[in-house]
Structures are given as structure tokens and as C-alpha cells.
Amino acid sequence: MTDAQYDILVVGGGHGGAQAAIALRQRGFDGTLAIVGDEPEMPYERPPLSKEYLAQKREFERILIRPTPFWAERGVDVLLDRRVDAVDPNGRSVATHRGESIGYGRLIWAAGGAPRRLGCDGEDLAGIHSVRSRSDVDAIVADLVTATRVVVVGGGYIGLEAAAVLTGLGKRVTVVEALERVLARVAGEPLSRFYEAEHRARGVDLRLSAQVSGIEGTNGRATAVRLTDGTVIPCELVIVGIGIVPAVDPLIRAGARAGDGVLVDGQCRTTLPDVFAIGDCAAHPNAYAQGEVIRLESVQNAVDQALTLAKAMTGGPDHYRALPTFWSDQYDLRLRTVGLSRGHDATIVRGDPETGSFSVVYLRSGRVIALDCVNAIKDSIQGRALVESQAVVNPTDLADATMPLKQLVTA
Amino acid sequence: MPKVIIVDRAGRDGALEAQEGLSLMENIRNAGYDELLALCGGSCSCATCHVYVNDDWIDEVGVATGDELELLDCSDHRTPGSRLSCQIDIGSRHDGLRVTIAPED
Numbered sequence: 001m002t003d004a005q006y007d008i009l010v011v012g013g014g015h016g017g018a019q020a021a022i023a024l025r026q027r028g029f030d031g032t033l034a035i036v037g038d039e040p041e042m043p044y045e046r047p048p049l050s051k052e053y054l055a056q057k058r059e060f061e062r063i064l065i066r067p068t069p070f071w072a073e074r075g076v077d078v079l080l081d082r083r084v085d086a087v088d089p090n091g092r093s094v095a096t097h098r099g100e101s102i103g104y105g106r107l108i109w110a111a112g113g114a115p116r117r118l119g120c121d122g123e124d125l126a127g128i129h130s131v132r133s134r135s136d137v138d139a140i141v142a143d144l145v146t147a148t149r150v151v152v153v154g155g156g157y158i159g160l161e162a163a164a165v166l167t168g169l170g171k172r173v174t175v176v177e178a179l180e181r182v183l184a185r186v187a188g189e190p191l192s193r194f195y196e197a198e199h200r201a202r203g204v205d206l207r208l209s210a211q212v213s214g215i216e217g218t219n220g221r222a223t224a225v226r227l228t229d230g231t232v233i234p235c236e237l238v239i240v241g242i243g244i245v246p247a248v249d250p251l252i253r254a255g256a257r258a259g260d261g262v263l264v265d266g267q268c269r270t271t272l273p274d275v276f277a278i279g280d281c282a283a284h285p286n287a288y289a290q291g292e293v294i295r296l297e298s299v300q301n302a303v304d305q306a307l308t309l310a311k312a313m314t315g316g317p318d319h320y321r322a323l324p325t326f327w328s329d330q331y332d333l334r335l336r337t338v339g340l341s342r343g344h345d346a347t348i349v350r351g352d353p354e355t356g357s358f359s360v361v362y363l364r365s366g367r368v369i370a371l372d373c374v375n376a377i378k379d380s381i382q383g384r385a386l387v388e389s390q391a392v393v394n395p396t397d398l399a400d401a402t403m404p405l406k407q408l409v410t411a
Numbered sequence: 412m413p414k415v416i417i418v419d420r421a422g423r424d425g426a427l428e429a430q431e432g433l434s435l436m437e438n439i440r441n442a443g444y445d446e447l448l449a450l451c452g453g454s455c456s457c458a459t460c461h462v463y464v465n466d467d468w469i470d471e472v473g474v475a476t477g478d479e480l481e482l483l484d485c486s487d488h489r490t491p492g493s494r495l496s497c498q499i500d501i502g503s504r505h506d507g508l509r510v511t512i513a514p515e516d
Contacts (some may be wrong), residue, residue: 045452062433067441074443289450303450326455334478336456357460377456377478381485 005103006077007031008313011094012110012247013083014365016279016302018043018065020108023076023310034077036094036102038111040079041134047299049137050241051329054143055066077343084111084223086130089255089272094250101381108309109251109262109270109277110302113135113244118153122215127222128238131158140239147236148172151225153212155182157328159241160195166239167202174205174233176212176225185336191372192359198333207231246281246295259283260406261295268309268318278305287321288340288369288387296340300325323388325380332356339370339387351376351401359383361398368393382406413506420446429501435510436460436497447512453497458482461513464492466476468508472499489512 008024010017013035021035034045045063052058061067071078072407082096093103115130127147129140150166152159155177160351163173175182181192183198202205207227215238216224222232227347246261257263259270261283268276268284304322313316326337333356344362350360357375359385361368367390373380383404386393393408412428415438419425427442429435439447439460448459454479475483477495483493493513494499498504 022445046450062437070441070443103434264458298451299452303448324442327451329454374490378481378484381481384485 003100003102004077004079004254005032005289006034007096007105008033008108009102009106010035010108012111012279013037013039013041013043013078013111013114014046014112014279014302015043015065015299015304016112017108017304019112019303020310021071022066022074022075023307024313026074027310027316028313029310029314031105032077033075034079034102035071036079036084036096038081038097039081039133039135040081040392042071044134045299046132047327049134050131050158050238051165053134054131054137054140054162055165063090063202077318084250087250087272089275092130097341104274106274106313109248109275109281109308110279111247113246113297114241114281116243116245118212118242120212120214120241121224122222123265124215125167125215125217126220127236128206128240130240131162132219132244136383144171144296149235150174150237150239151176151233151235152239152241153225154241155179155206155208156185156241157183157326158241159239160199161330162239162241163199163204164202164366167199167204168331172205173203173319174207174225174226174235175199176207176233177266178209178211180209180409182206182208186341187252187372188341188344188360188362190347190349190353191374194353194374195330195333195359198331201262202331205210207233219363244280244297246283248277248281251275259293263293266321267312267317268305268320278302278309278310284320286340288324289342294340294342296324298324298326301312313339323384332375334375334377336373336377337370338369338373338380338384340373341370344369348393348395350379350399358401363384363395368398376401379405382409385409413487413501413503413508414500416476416509417442417444418509418511419444420514427474429505429508431502433501434497435499435501435505435508436495437514438480439496439512441512443493446515447496449497449513451497453499455479455482458495458516459488460496461486461488461516462496463490463513464494465509465511466492468510471504473488474512486497486516488516
């Protein structure tokens with residue numbers, strides 16, 4: 001028994017799912033189309049959650065991807081508050097947690113991921129939050145009324161952005177990072193050391209190589225974070241930013257091939273017929289990772305995969321080959337990243353970090369594969385061509401910040 | 412509410428009642444111009460909300476500076492009236508403003 005039927009059904013109302021629906025309509029797709037999402041809100045932007053929205057500098061309506069009436073005007077049904085628990089690839093339908101069945105002609109899986117959990121004692125106490133959804137951040141903001149001490153678990157971008165905002169709000173912030181430097185999974189050591197110094201200079205208590213053993217609580221609320229070395233850090237609020245687990249279980253149970261995420265090809269096709277996947281949950285071969293199959297957690301990747309897929313679905317076969325870009329804003333530091341630094345074997349610091357404006361250039365076998373640019377937007381723009389061509393550039397020239405990168409681009 | 416004229420990539424004129432206090436990018440996007448990608452949501456990072464401000468409005472709206480200028484400098488479609496619409500905050504003084512959505516880079 002099918003409660004509804006759509007020619008294209010999008011699972012997930014984040015950047016990828018929303019952009020897929022927008023692009024399909026823009027490209028003239030005139031079949032029935034719906035987005036089914038597990039949150040109660042219309043599609044909204046996630047990056048502000050750890051920045052302006054947490055800082056309460058931008059109200060929710062301003063982070064909506066489109067105004068609410070837009071979706072109906074475009075003939076897109078948005079089915080909210082429905083988690084898809086199962087996919088039936090033979091019957092071409094999905095089942096929601098409410099027990100509904102929704103039929104599809106083609107399925108776009110853009111379900112993103114769920115915040116990784118600590119998996120330690122006390123993790124279900126009140127006052128412990130992740131930063132993935134509007135409701136997470138609303139809960140943090142509510143707790144901030146009485147909280148003065150905050151422990152952020154995880155020194156990745158989400159954790160550091162949250163730490164920056166909370167420090168700005170006058171909270172006493174401790175960041176606990178399990179590895180020996182922040183941003184260890186995504187950036188090179190010079191960038192890590194720079195951000196560590198900046199956070200410490202602004203009063204953040206940064207604990208590196210520190211593992212959480214449990215959360216202590218009283219009357220059901222978190223009161224302290226306990227580390228494996230026995231240290232106890234008292235706090236009223238805990239924010240956990242230790243990555244996401246891709247939300248792909250229903251696809252795996254339906255037989256889709258998966259690794260870290262659901263496997264897709266260059267046209268975002270899973271191994272199930274007429275089932276596609278995009279965004280944070282899609283493990284895809286990436287030209288900027290030497291063709292390796294990887295997942296990328298970024299707005300750019302979600303949007304560009306959505307555009308690639310919408311094009312392919314409307315008769316313009318396309319292969320995903322977009323240049324990866326990221327951004328992170330902390331305090332007055334605007335980081336812009338181009339390319340993927342994974343697999344680099346050398347870094348070159350361009351400019352002086354002491355000035356607060358510099359770039360880290362990542363090389364692999366002598367070729368430029370990525371740049372992290374802090375308050376150096378010009379490098380992030382001019383560096384694109386270097387990454388796209390995997391340019392071989394004289395290291396001395398790269399390190400010379402007075403030499404514009406565009407002059408180093410060779411034909 | 413200030414009335415703003417938007418010329419889309421097909422060259423069609425459209426008028427929108429702009430909401431003050433929002434950026435021009437938000438106003439254009441909210442009016443349903445899907446060709447304005449505005450990938451970064453207005454954080455002056457991506458240059459996908461590039462518009463041309465009509466000549467007679469450049470003095471009022473002002474020219475790009477700082478990061479915005481750097482971002483525009485790399486566009487293949489840069490003109491003297493180029494602005495990133497996320498960096499223009501709409502106020503009553505913009506009544507009658509006319510902008511054209513720049514081609515995709």
C-alpha cells in the first residue's frame with residue numbers, strides 16, 4: 001500500500017537535496033517531485049549553525065535555503081518530520097518512521113549524516129549537544145542562559161567554530177581534542193598550530209591528546225567532562241563535534257554497495273537501479289584525491305553533486321569533477337580552502353602567520369594539490385588554477401607572498 | 412519597500428519589492444531567481460551571486476572593496492559595475508535600483 005508516489009523522490013532536505021530539487025525544476029523537469037526529510041523545518045543552511053545562528057546574529061528565517069512558499073510554487077512537496085527507515089528497490093518505495101510508504105520512479109538519497117556519538121558513560125545526560133541541526137543549536141542557546149563553562153569535545157572545524165562563538169559570548173571554553181593537534185584530519189601542521197595559538201590567545205583552554213572517558217552529572221544534567229588521565233573539567237554545557245556517521249543504513253539493507261558511505265559513480269549512481277546519492281553520505285571517486293573513493297562533507301560538494309545529478313537526470317550526462325572548496329570562520333579569521341590536502345607530502349607556508357594573513361600550500365610529489373588560505377582570499381582564488389592543473393611550482397616562489405599566485409600558473 | 416529591477420540571464424526585466432535589512436542576494440533568491448546560486452549563503456566566499464549594477468546606480472551602491480574585490484577580480488565576466496549581491500544591504504535609498512545577473516563563471 002503506497003501513500004504517495006513521486007517521479008523523483010529526494011531523501012534529505014539539506015543543501016544537496018534542496019539544490020537537487022531546485023536544479024531539476026530549473027532545468028525543466030516537470031514530473032512529480034518531493035523532498036522527504038527528518039527535521040521539522042524547511043530546508044536551511046547548515047554552516048551558520050556553528051557561526052551566526054549560534055551567535056544569535058542571524059534569525060532562522062534568514063538561513064532558509066528558500067522562503068517557505070517557494071517549494072509549493074515550484075511544485076515540490078516537502079514532507080517534513082519523516083525519517084526514511086527502509087528502501088525497497090524492487091517495489092520502488094521507501095518507508096518512513098511513521099509507517100508511510102512513498103513510491104518513487106527515481107530516488108535521490110541526500111540524507112547526510114548523524115553526529116558521531118561519544119560512546120562513553122554519561123553521554124545521554126542533559127546539557128550535551130551536537131551541532132548538526134537547528135534543534136541542536138536552539139538547545140545550546142537555551143542552555144547558554146545559565147551556562148558559563150563549556151567543554152567542546154573535538155578540535156575540528158565545527159568544534160573550533162563553536163568555541164570561537166562561545167568565547168565571543170563571554171563563556172569559558174575548554175576544547176578537548178583526542179589527537180595531538182587540532183584539525184589533524186583536514187589540515188597540515190602549520191595551520192593546526194596557528195589555530196591553536198589563536199584560540200589560546202583568546203582565552204580558550206585547549207587540551208590536546210586528551211581523551212574523554214565519561215561525562216559526569218547530577219540530577220540528570222552534565223556537570224563535568226572526565227578525561228582518561230583522570231582530569232575532571234567542570235562545566236554546565238558540553239558540545240560534541242567529533243564528525244558524522246553517514247546516514248546510509250536503509251540503502252545498505254536494501255543491498256547497495258557501501259564503504260564509508262554509499263558508493264556512487266561519477267554520475268552519482270548507487271549500485272541500486274534508479275537510486276542516486278549525493279552530499280555528505282556519498283562515497284565517490286574524486287579527481288582531486290587521485291581518483292580515490294572518498295566522502296566530502298561540504299556545501300560545495302553537496303551542491304555541485306546535486307547540479308551534476310540534476311543535469312544527468314534531465315538529459316545532459318555529466319561527470320562530477322568539481323574542485324573541492326571549504327570555508328571556516330572563527331573570530332576574525334576567514335579560512336578559505338581549495339583542493340584536498342589529504343595525501344600531501346610537503347607543506348609550504350606562504351606569508352607570515354604572525355600577521356594573521358597567510359596560506360599553507362600543500363604539495364604531493366612536487367605538485368600543488370591544495371591551499372589553506374587564512375585572511376588571504378586572493379590566494380584562494382588565484383590558487384584554484386594551480387590546484388586544477390596540479391602545477392609544479394618553484395617552492396621559493398610559492399613561499400613568497402609578494403609574488404601573486406596567478407603569475408606562477410604556467411600553461 | 413524599495414522596488415528593485417532585476418534583469419535575468421535571459422535578459423528579461425522583473426521588478427521585486429525588496430525587503431529592507433536583507434542583502435540584495437537574499438532578495439533576489441527569495442524572489443525565485445534560481446540562476447543566482449549563492450553557494451556560500453552570503454559569507455563573501457564564492458562569487459556565485461555576481462550582479463552588474465546599472466551605471467547610474469554605482470555611485471549610490473558603491474564599488475566592491477576588500478575580499479569582494481578579490482573574488483570579482485577572478486571572474487571572467489568582471490565589469491566596472493560588478494558587485495557580489497550578498498554584500499549589498501538593501502535600504503530605502505535603493506528604490507529604483509537596476510541590476511543584471513552576471514553570466515555563470
